[in-house]
Amino acid sequence: MSTSLITNIGELTTNVGSPDGDCLGTLHDAAVLIDGGRIAWVGFAADAPDAAREADDIIDAGGRAVIPGFVDSHSHLVFGGDRAAEFEARMAGQKYAAGGIRSTVAATRAASDDELRERLRGFMRELLAQGTTTVEIKSGYGLSVTDEERLVTLAAEVTPEVTFLGAHVVPAEYADRADEYVDLVTGPMLDACAPHSRWIDVFCETGAFSVEQSRRVLEAGVAKGLMPRVHASQLGPGDGVRLAVELGAASIDHGTYLTDDDIEALAVSDTVLTLLPGVEFSTRQPYPDARRLIDAGVTVALACDTNPGSSFTSSIPFCIAIAVRDMGMTPAEAVWAATAGGARALRRDDVGVIAVGARADLVLLSAPTRIHLAYRPGVPLVDQVWKDGVAVAVLAAPATISGTENHGSLAR
Known part of the structure; x- marks a missing residue:
């Protein structure tokens, strides 16, 4: 199985709580190693193990933010x-x-x-x-x-x-x-x-x-x-x-x-x-x-x-x-x-976090921090998405909506 290293992450949101009370488990100058669709290692980029440095694919985040997939x-x-x-x-x-x-x-x-x-x-x-x-x-x-x-x-x-x-x-x-x-x-x-x-x-x-x-x-x-x-x-x-x-x-x-x-x-x-x-x-x-x-x-x-x-x-x-x-x-x-x-x-512990053993579902933002998701409303800040460790194409066009319009009184 191929491995990928995302490095030079300016702000990494792991959602793994830390002793200082940060429930988002934020790391700066971080890196994430992906192996076979799962997270294999998370930490400071400077501490990356040899296996990370020898990954098949190395992605430079350029100081931008990475968060778990929504x-x-x-x-x-x-x-x-x-x-x-x-x-x-x-x-x-x-x-x-x-x-x-x-x-x-x-x-x-x-x-x-x-x-x-x-x-x-x-x-x-x-x-x-x-x-x-x-x-x-x-x-x-x-x-x-x-x-x-x-x-x-x-x-x-x-x-x-x-x-x-x-x-x-x-x-x-x-x-x-x-x-x-x-x-x-x-x-x-x-x-x-x-x-x-x-x-x-x-x-x-x-x-x-x-x-x-x-x-x-x-x-x-x-x-x-x-x-x-x-x-x-x-x-x-x-x-x-x-x-x-x-x-x-x-x-x-x-x-x-x-x-x-x-x-x-x-x-x-x-x-x-x-x-x-x-x-x-x-x-x-x-x-x-x-x-x-x-x-x-x-x-x-x-x-x-x-x-x-x-x-x-x-x-x-x-x-x-x-x-x-x-x-x-x-x-x-x-x-x-x-x-x-x-x-x-959803009673899941393998998604929504960036932790060893979790699914490698990650989002690279075109922003230095997660704050920009609210700070820049309406701006397409999602730069790259990984689903089960595989980089997926980020499409600009929305789903096609066609068919007869319904004239209803309400609801869902």
């Missing part, structure tokens, strides 16, 4: 159609509510596997170009046994982090029969999707699924060997946080409206709160107070929630800039949340 722990990348008109209406004052997912469901059901696959792979290239090397992908735009199964199957072609989200919203054909739809989700649909999934999720929210229905979905998934995650407290306060903590969910996502009791419960649990700044940007809802959460001891992750309805961005750097500007996070906290925090939300 870990995006919440996305909805398999869908058909487009909802630009809905965004335009919302920017003109239309209220955000839960339910318009159904328009994307119709477009997704109408799309062929090849159409969905082509768009999905375009999004994956788009994510890599912006430094995201690990991504979780949810289903939820099929809402029938056949369509949910094909969505998780397509997602599994590009990531091991696949989430079955059949309980995204009640589809039109089950209007006023939500409990019957939950029977379908927890029965034939789960049977079909569980073999292709790692996670089970539910949208526990007014307009989607009640706490009782959400419990049924999550417990059925756990019984099938899937691990739980929960969408909750996006549109208003509710009991979703307490349900997530009670069931040992890896993460609760959104958390726009949290009570003091919610925060206290999260702070003493292993459940990560995944914040999704792109949603508040796109819906004009209030941004969560990340400062309050972090100060209370809650573990926070940042993710994009890429979806056509409420957050059509795939840029973690964009989310970092929002988190620093509008959510009270420091640049260091935001970078940690988008790397190590995302890894914790």
Whole structure:
């Protein structure tokens, strides 16, 4: 196997805590040795072992910053159609509510596997170009046994982090029969999707699924060997946080409206709160107070929630800039949340860090420090990306979006 040495790194973010309290484990004048897709050595460039100096490929970082690849722990990348008109209406004052997912469901059901696959792979290239090397992908735009199964199957072609989200919203054909739809989700649909999934999720929210229905979905998934995650407290306060903590969910996502009791419960649990700044940007809802959460001891992750309805961005750097500007996070906290925090939300210890034995997923920035991710918002600072030790092309063009636009009333 070939080896690569990245040296002359001005600022290296390892996310390996140090005795002085720096949870980002920052090293200056550093180097990283990659061997067979894993990190073989990390340290000061001057201390590089002989094996590093004899690497097959030596990359001079030129004093620039290197960070772990971003870990995006919440996305909805398999869908058909487009909802630009809905965004335009919302920017003109239309209220955000839960339910318009159904328009994307119709477009997704109408799309062929090849159409969905082509768009999905375009999004994956788009994510890599912006430094995201690990991504979780949810289903939820099929809402029938056949369509949910094909969505998780397509997602599994590009990531091991696949989430079955059949309980995204009640589809039109089950209007006023939500409990019957939950029977379908927890029965034939789960049977079909569980073999292709790692996670089970539910949208526990007014307009989607009640706490009782959400419990049924999550417990059925756990019984099938899937691990739980929960969408909750996006549109208003509710009991979703307490349900997530009670069931040992890896993460609760959104958390726009949290009570003091919610925060206290999260702070003493292993459940990560995944914040999704792109949603508040796109819906004009209030941004969560990340400062309050972090100060209370809650573990926070940042993710994009890429979806056509409420957050059509795939840029973690964009989310970092929002988190620093509008959510009270420091640049260091935001970078940690988008790397190590995302890894914790996926219960992973082999990504989100630059440490011996971890996957060699790294990002070289066109900047001297990670601060520039927030300091220079909107500027493409990702210079080079390594995924499993392999340098990947950084493409300037975004994924191609085509197809019939959907005129829905809302949602994800």
